[in-house]
Amino acid sequence: MADQKNHFQPLYDEKQKLLGIVISPELWMAIEKEANPIFDAALATLTGKSPETVEEVPEPMKNFEQFKEYWDFAYELPYDVHCDQCGQQTENWLEDEPRKFRLRNANLGGLLCFTCMKCNASVAKKHFKKHVAVECTPRKTS
Known part of the structure; x- marks a missing residue:
């Protein structure tokens, strides 16, 4: 069994007043479905x-x-997005x-992250000088 401190960590100030709680991404993915309504x-x-x-x-x-302002790649910026999990797609999001x-996220490093509104999967488009790599990750619901 993994150490609980790796998944659940209360944060206190110098007077031992509770400021908040940090949970690991793994713990959040395990409880997100049940925790969101709460x-x-x-x-x-x-x-x-x-x-x-x-x-x-x-x-x-x-x-x-x-x-877009700093876009200097040899190909046109693609606006299409496709979800490998549910099949939803668009030519221009x-x-x-x-x-x-x-x-959900855009940065100068070439990463655009989207959430599929049909199945909540995450679609990451990684723009490189000569190509775009796309990763689709299902939303964990355990």
């Missing part, structure tokens, strides 16, 4: 907003625009309404 209800109580009115985090479009894929 978090939603608790956040609704703390903020006074129902989960339906809690705004979704906006897509990082400024980062995407910066990525920016033009979809509603979105089939939501941009």
Whole structure:
């Protein structure tokens, strides 16, 4: 059995006041499905907003625009996205309404990460000088 401190770590300030708790990605993936409704209800109580009115985090479009601004590869920037898990696809993710894929991350290193809105899989497009590598990872629901 793995050491619990590797998966669950309370954080305290210098006066031993609890600041928060860090959990490992593995632990989060194991509990996410059951924990999200609990978090939603608790956040609704703390903020006074129902989960339906809690705004979704906006897509990082400024980062995407910066990525496009510094684009200097030999091929055109591809806008297509495909999910290997459920088969959802689009020729241009920016033009979809509603979105089939939501941009989750964009950086100057050439990485664009999307969430498939149909199955919640993660689609990573890694842009290299001469090619694009795509990885699709299913959402773990254990």
